[in-house]
Amino acid sequence: MSHFRTEIRQRAEELVSLYPRKRSAMLPLLHLAQEQDGYLTDEAMAEVAELTGTTTAEVRGTASFYDMFHLEPVGKYVVGVCTNIACLLAGGEELLAHASSTLGCPVGGTSADGLFTLEETECLADCNIAPCVQVNHRFVRTTTPETLDALVDDLRNGRREDEIPPHGTLIRVRRSGGLRVPRAQLADERAAAQTAREERAAKVEK
Amino acid sequence: MSENAPTRTTVSITVDGRTIEANVGELIIAAAERSGTYIPRFCYHPRMEPVGVCRMCLVEVDGPRGATLQPACYLTVSDGMVVTTTSEKVKKAQDGVLEFLLANHPLDCPVCDKGGECPLQDQTLAHGSGETRFIEEKRHFAKPIPIGELVLLDRERCIQCSRCTRFASEVAGDAQIDFAGRGESIEVAPSPTQPFDSIFSGNTVQICPVGALTAKPYRFTARPWDLEQVESTCTTCSVGCRVAVQSSQGRLTRILGVDSDPVNHGWLCDKGRFVIDAVDGENLSNDVLAAGSRITEPMVRRNGQLVTTSWSEALSAAAHIISDATKLTPTGVGAIGGAALTNEAAFAWERLLRGVIGTDNIDAQYGDGIDAHLVQALPRATLDEVATACTVVVLSGDLREELPIVYLRLRESIVKGTTNLVELATASSSLRSLARVVLPTRPGEAHHVALAIASDDAALSNLATHPQGTAFQPKELAEVRRLLGETGEGVVFIVGRPNAAEDAAIIEAAIATFARRFPEAKFLPTLRRSNIYGALDMGLAPGLRPGRSSVAAIARVSGVTAEERGRSTVEQLVAILAGEQSALVLLGGCVLGNVADQSLAKAALDAAKVIAVTGHGGATLAYADVILPTAVSHERTGTFTNIEGRVSSLAPKITAPGSAWSDVAIASELAEVLGQTLGLDSIFDAASAIESTLGYPSASVLSGSATDGVVVGAVTAPSLAGPLDPMANPGLRSADAVGLGARAGSVTHATSLPTTLVPMVTFNDVSLAPTPSIPLADAYGLRMVVTRRLYDNGMAVQGTPALAALVQTTVAMANPYDFDRLGVATGDVVRLSSALASSDITVVVNSGVTRGTVELVLGSRMHDGSNIVSQHLSSTQPAVVDVRMESR
Amino acid sequence: MASFTAPKIVSSRSEFTDSHTLSRYVATGGFEGLKKALSMFPEAVASEVERASLLGRGGAGFPAGRKWSMLRKAPVSCLVINGDESEPATFKDHYLVEREPHQLVEGIIIASYALQVSQVFIFLRGEFALGLERVQQALNDAYEYGALGSNIMGSGFSLDIVVHPGAGAYICGEETALIEALEGKRGFPRIKPPFFPAAIGLYGQPTVVNNVETMANLPWIINNGGAAFAALGGGRSTGTRLFALSGQVNNPGMYELEMVKNTFRDIIFDPALGGGIPEGRKLKAFIPGGVSAPWFGPEHLDLPLGQDEVAEKASMLGSGSIVVLDDASCAVRAAWRITKFFSRESCGQCTPCREGSGWLERIMFRLEHGGGRPEDVELLLDLCDNIAPGLSWPPQQTTICVLGSSIPSSITSAITMFRSEFEAHVTNDGCPHV
Numbered sequence A: 001m002s003h004f005r006t007e008i009r010q011r012a013e014e015l016v017s018l019y020p021r022k023r024s025a026m027l028p029l030l031h032l033a034q035e036q037d038g039y040l041t042d043e044a045m046a047e048v049a050e051l052t053g054t055t056t057a058e059v060r061g062t063a064s065f066y067d068m069f070h071l072e073p074v075g076k077y078v079v080g081v082c083t084n085i086a087c088l089l090a091g092g093e094e095l096l097a098h099a100s101s102t103l104g105c106p107v108g109g110t111s112a113d114g115l116f117t118l119e120e121t122e123c124l125a126d127c128n129i130a131p132c133v134q135v136n137h138r139f140v141r142t143t144t145p146e147t148l149d150a151l152v153d154d155l156r157n158g159r160r161e162d163e164i165p166p167h168g169t170l171i172r173v174r175r176s177g178g179l180r181v182p183r184a185q186l187a188d189e190r191a192a193a194q195t196a197r198e199e200r201a202a203k204v205e206k
Numbered sequence B: 001m002s003e004n005a006p007t008r009t010t011v012s013i014t015v016d017g018r019t020i021e022a023n024v025g026e027l028i029i030a031a032a033e034r035s036g037t038y039i040p041r042f043c044y045h046p047r048m049e050p051v052g053v054c055r056m057c058l059v060e061v062d063g064p065r066g067a068t069l070q071p072a073c074y075l076t077v078s079d080g081m082v083v084t085t086t087s088e089k090v091k092k093a094q095d096g097v098l099e100f101l102l103a104n105h106p107l108d109c110p111v112c113d114k115g116g117e118c119p120l121q122d123q124t125l126a127h128g129s130g131e132t133r134f135i136e137e138k139r140h141f142a143k144p145i146p147i148g149e150l151v152l153l154d155r156e157r158c159i160q161c162s163r164c165t166r167f168a169s170e171v172a173g174d175a176q177i178d179f180a181g182r183g184e185s186i187e188v189a190p191s192p193t194q195p196f197d198s199i200f201s202g203n204t205v206q207i208c209p210v211g212a213l214t215a216k217p218y219r220f221t222a223r224p225w226d227l228e229q230v231e232s233t234c235t236t237c238s239v240g241c242r243v244a245v246q247s248s249q250g251r252l253t254r255i256l257g258v259d260s261d262p263v264n265h266g267w268l269c270d271k272g273r274f275v276i277d278a279v280d281g282e283n284l285s286n287d288v289l290a291a292g293s294r295i296t297e298p299m300v301r302r303n304g305q306l307v308t309t310s311w312s313e314a315l316s317a318a319a320h321i322i323s324d325a326t327k328l329t330p331t332g333v334g335a336i337g338g339a340a341l342t343n344e345a346a347f348a349w350e351r352l353l354r355g356v357i358g359t360d361n362i363d364a365q366y367g368d369g370i371d372a373h374l375v376q377a378l379p380r381a382t383l384d385e386v387a388t389a390c391t392v393v394v395l396s397g398d399l400r401e402e403l404p405i406v407y408l409r410l411r412e413s414i415v416k417g418t419t420n421l422v423e424l425a426t427a428s429s430s431l432r433s434l435a436r437v438v439l440p441t442r443p444g445e446a447h448h449v450a451l452a453i454a455s456d457d458a459a460l461s462n463l464a465t466h467p468q469g470t471a472f473q474p475k476e477l478a479e480v481r482r483l484l485g486e487t488g489e490g491v492v493f494i495v496g497r498p499n500a501a502e503d504a505a506i507i508e509a510a511i512a513t514f515a516r517r518f519p520e521a522k523f524l525p526t527l528r529r530s531n532i533y534g535a536l537d538m539g540l541a542p543g544l545r546p547g548r549s550s551v552a553a554i555a556r557v558s559g560v561t562a563e564e565r566g567r568s569t570v571e572q573l574v575a576i577l578a579g580e581q582s583a584l585v586l587l588g589g590c591v592l593g594n595v596a597d598q599s600l601a602k603a604a605l606d607a608a609k610v611i612a613v614t615g616h617g618g619a620t621l622a623y624a625d626v627i628l629p630t631a632v633s634h635e636r637t638g639t640f641t642n643i644e645g646r647v648s649s650l651a652p653k654i655t656a657p658g659s660a661w662s663d664v665a666i667a668s669e670l671a672e673v674l675g676q677t678l679g680l681d682s683i684f685d686a687a688s689a690i691e692s693t694l695g696y697p698s699a700s701v702l703s704g705s706a707t708d709g710v711v712v713g714a715v716t717a718p719s720l721a722g723p724l725d726p727m728a729n730p731g732l733r734s735a736d737a738v739g740l741g742a743r744a745g746s747v748t749h750a751t752s753l754p755t756t757l758v759p760m761v762t763f764n765d766v767s768l769a770p771t772p773s774i775p776l777a778d779a780y781g782l783r784m785v786v787t788r789r790l791y792d793n794g795m796a797v798q799g800t801p802a803l804a805a806l807v808q809t810t811v812a813m814a815n816p817y818d819f820d821r822l823g824v825a826t827g828d829v830v831r832l833s834s835a836l837a838s839s840d841i842t843v844v845v846n847s848g849v850t851r852g853t854v855e856l857v858l859g860s861r862m863h864d865g866s867n868i869v870s871q872h873l874s875s876t877q878p879a880v881v882d883v884r885m886e887s888r
Numbered sequence C: 001m002a003s004f005t006a007p008k009i010v011s012s013r014s015e016f017t018d019s020h021t022l023s024r025y026v027a028t029g030g031f032e033g034l035k036k037a038l039s040m041f042p043e044a045v046a047s048e049v050e051r052a053s054l055l056g057r058g059g060a061g062f063p064a065g066r067k068w069s070m071l072r073k074a075p076v077s078c079l080v081i082n083g084d085e086s087e088p089a090t091f092k093d094h095y096l097v098e099r100e101p102h103q104l105v106e107g108i109i110i111a112s113y114a115l116q117v118s119q120v121f122i123f124l125r126g127e128f129a130l131g132l133e134r135v136q137q138a139l140n141d142a143y144e145y146g147a148l149g150s151n152i153m154g155s156g157f158s159l160d161i162v163v164h165p166g167a168g169a170y171i172c173g174e175e176t177a178l179i180e181a182l183e184g185k186r187g188f189p190r191i192k193p194p195f196f197p198a199a200i201g202l203y204g205q206p207t208v209v210n211n212v213e214t215m216a217n218l219p220w221i222i223n224n225g226g227a228a229f230a231a232l233g234g235g236r237s238t239g240t241r242l243f244a245l246s247g248q249v250n251n252p253g254m255y256e257l258e259m260v261k262n263t264f265r266d267i268i269f270d271p272a273l274g275g276g277i278p279e280g281r282k283l284k285a286f287i288p289g290g291v292s293a294p295w296f297g298p299e300h301l302d303l304p305l306g307q308d309e310v311a312e313k314a315s316m317l318g319s320g321s322i323v324v325l326d327d328a329s330c331a332v333r334a335a336w337r338i339t340k341f342f343s344r345e346s347c348g349q350c351t352p353c354r355e356g357s358g359w360l361e362r363i364m365f366r367l368e369h370g371g372g373r374p375e376d377v378e379l380l381l382d383l384c385d386n387i388a389p390g391l392s393w394p395p396q397q398t399t400i401c402v403l404g405s406s407i408p409s410s411i412t413s414a415i416t417m418f419r420s421e422f423e424a425h426v427t428n429d430g431c432p433h434v
């Protein structure tokens, strides 16, 4: 029995098919698992293990290497505030402290209503609009306590749901095109073209 | 390069100003070590791929940009390389790494299991500055957590060398542990859903260079400095791994793997490693009928009760039984068992049974093996030959479950890509995913499949008669033929009984077909019981004679007609019920646990007078009339012959409890009471007799320094053994203490065996039972496959509580195809009905099970403790067992 | 005076808010480079790139043409695009993937054609949710447009590109860790040798790993010729580059500038660029190329923005990100935060990096927040020396990858330039600035 919903399972199988080796689909599959459950449940990890031909120890071990994967439940909105050098110089630590009191949760914790999880992040690559804040990995560009509070208010009242979907960064990433020829065939084509070119070049030289 | 130019196999490098020869492809760390320069290390282990992560082995290597610090464990030598291991820069780098390692390491050495034998501690004492500059709070984790039934993990002590995780994935292929987290918070972690119950889990404990992984059974049982140690051979299965056996205050405390190059590479399976409890039986009941309890005093049955008695009384009772039974004919007595004996004891009992009593009713197997003559006649492969074969064909039970170290050795070469695996798949197997070709082989088909491989296309039509059709494609068959080549050169067939519910003659016919068709191929028969090969070599099978000889071979050489063969185990049991035999000598005792047809075994034991020669109790002893207690493994001296025919020594570490004797002594004394003298007053007498009369290595192995042993019939090449690396084998006491001193850096001299003094069995001496006709499979039925597991209901596991906890409850497994066909689902309780019985059991889907079959495990229990498999097996059964599976 | 004469090569569409759409891309010369490339021999395309002397924009600055020429001949070879951009204060690839996804895709197709690779993956930082959407959309558009898939634009060349999301680990920017992540594993950098994935990379196959910005330059190079690109800049540093300016300047932002022709002073102080330090404060120090780079002081302001020019002064242009510290900021605090970053992002394989980064961070934390001891400065330097022996530049290393040997940069820079501040932190039992 699949733990993934039918649609997620189908996307998962498509992802696996994109790679020459199943295990390569590990990270995208874990993103999908979080899209469904919000965090990585044991059941989802077991399914990812099955899809990637690995053990659950390897799935968990791999997932735990990456900051975006959560092995425990998190809030609907994961709020990340950067305090790395550029943001630090722009008041990132102060904004983080403010976020903690506004959201009502400690850094690394989840608010009592289960709505927010607050994280101190490393550089998010948006340093010209510092301090940088992301919600569910969407840049929200709220750099002051006031704009942050307004954002939180919007989120609490469900006003930004379109813009900031819950969990999962691949939620709107859909592949529509694709080359459906076996890789081996592609490699053969390349080799043939190469030989043809070399032969032509040799003729030209003569 | 011209074709004839010799490829260089060595290069010269300079280490600290000294020029040394190194092998091409060798790592700096290994080359330096051979030449006497020891470079400190933690993550490097000579039996695993280097990863270069701990950075302890940094040395300076000259390069285009001057001398730079490089990991000696990762860089291979190249000609003219200049290596410096002693400069200030090297010392500072190494000291720096050590200081970093200690920064977060707890200071709990006094209470740590590893204290006193810890590489980190040793390094610190040798190089550490003594005072710490780390004043911060150390990293904290919850104290030891069990990560499996046998292993505990203390993450605070871990130095992230990744030896355990690499062992699990790279060597064992069971990645049930992996690193979790990143950076400073990196930790070894088990799977969220599966405990770390790999059958090789104990190896991770052995190679952990700190006290992070500890074995539950060993924890706190001893302090390293109290330990005494001998080097010996594991007798748990027929691989015969070299082990260091350690004791403290007269009790066994621990078994560690010794790195024997031709055998186990330092690895052990958990059964061999943790079986200690079963030896001393300390935690077990005094009830002689309990599996694993120890027998310490002779016993006789008086008024229906087994009572303790003196040796003289017990021996005369035994002598009485024997003389009573042999009044009419010597064949009124027979012996069953013998794989638990040393070669010397087997030799002594053979003398007693054939020489003194005059019976050929002797069988060390229990009807679940293969024809002993065939085993002796096959050109035997060594484990090294298995590991270097270009193709290995497996027609056997799951090697991981039956012969774990053979599995590791074979897996290594398959993963490396140097060996192709062909599986004739009767049952699910741990090597399946690595196989190049899998030919599904249902019960009753092996001989046809063998013929088909041997290029007889007609055999294919026999396979097609199955209602589910031929299980493989002609193109797969063609690939197998290609891999085997014309003569089978470089091919090893690993052959045994993959299915206890199938007539042995089917497999034997297949083996014979291979042997005839591929004259250059070698064979590794997979009899797994302890010293079974020693027992057969000493003649403990009907028709065999000591020295791998047989009546037929002797007759062939001397031109006389061969006498009739004695009875096999099953034949003896049948003969007892027919009134043709009245007494049984049980060498090792556990008939009930080993004979498939339980009702036959019980009835025969009941009818016969039974003399049990054993160190362990068990249900079979309920039928014993006399019990003669013996010393068991780790209590006795002797030699052991492993699966490849390698004879190695067994060393006693502790004394046998109570009044137990060695088997040699018991045989000698019993002969005396029967009025004859064997002339084998000690184990050493027996060893000398074996060597002088048979030319079979025994005394020379017992006294020799060839710790790796000697392969029967082969001239052992000089083997270069490396020095004992304390970092690779933490816990092994020291080179001298384990008797490794002699081989540290030295050469074991070639031992050529004395010319064989007795004619050896050849194919001409083998007469196989005819292959039975196989009934047509029923389209609605399934053929029964009965396999074995490492953790079973045998004495070793049952006598070791830690292992007994790992025995799985029996389920029936079938292929998803059959699930659909029969309309059952995983978890359903179904009714299995054969001609003999019907029983209810849970089914589980398993795509490794061959279509059209149902797989059950021999001897494992149901929830209620019953053993359902035996209900369906009988000695008079058809060649295969067909069952119907119905939902209830 | 800053020089603005060079054309915009990778950010030419910055004034359009719809620069990420196919229609805008095609309307502004999109895919012309690809069409031209497909009419050439693959080798000829590669030589244009070689001629352009395009230095890799990912940080190490290795010439792309040279790297391509090292690709081992094999039946299957791979191209992997590094879009993991996690070097602190670097945000140029973020811009490119969100605003110029088609240009990236076009560059990748050109490179794939030149290299004749059969597998292409774009590794994009997982936190770039929008970037992932935009790049996937650009790929979808390219299939639709005929620029990807079978027989691209009738050339007989077929190609498929797969977007692979990262999941939050800085070390995955290191090319061998990235390959591990692409193989579905923990992002542990691979030990060298082999030194270049071009020999053994993804799945053991020869692999070229190039940065997003490196790829983005290709359409222009093919359209205008390698020589035109090489005519820009100076020395080995040709063309233009995206410089990410952040920290205490009036106009933090991303600026595409001609290499060498501009100096650090130009980018920090020119009113059309950084616009100087806010509130009349003075420049205290700046980090010239990502936090792995040793710091510079005001005396280095006139150094040209060129790779070798900066290397000569014992630092690096790295990822092209410049962080400005004004004289009110605390050097200890800045160095502490950078060390904390390395400690959080160390993959954890190598002992010196894993344990050293954490230990250094704890000492720096004590200095900044109270509990510093006089001997801490020497201890810091000695521990740094145990990670990067000799504390020279470029650093020697006791670790597998250069993350380890980058850790000391900020600490040793801060100590060398502002030792008295460390002493003040000790005497004051914490940061005197707060």
Ligand SMILES: Cc1cc2nc3c(=O)[nH]c(=O)nc-3n(C[C@H](O)[C@H](O)[C@H](O)COP(=O)(O)O)c2cc1C
Residues within 6 Å of the ligand: C055, C056, C057, C058, C059, C060, C061, C062, C064, C067, C082, C083, C084, C085, C086, C087, C170, C171, C172, C173, C174, C175, C176, C209, C210, C211, C212, C214, C401, C402, C403
């Ligand atoms: C610790 C570390 C982090 C790196 N991070 C990145 C990165 O985020 N993006 C990037 O393109 N290159 C990064 N690199 C450099 C890459 O390893 C590699 O050199 C580069 O992607 C090659 O592309 P290029 O030749 O086009 O510059 C990093 C290197 C190291 C050692």
Ligand code: SF4
Residues within 6 Å of the ligand: C171, C188, C189, C345, C346, C347, C348, C349, C350, C351, C353, C354, C399, C400, C401, C402, C403, C404, C405
């Ligand atoms: S230096 Fe650090 S980041 Fe690089 S491989 Fe070693 S531990 Fe990992």
Ligand code: FES
Residues within 6 Å of the ligand: B040, B041, B042, B043, B044, B051, B052, B053, B054, B055, B056, B057, B058, B071, B072, B073, B074
């Ligand atoms: S790095 Fe060489 S032994 Fe660990």
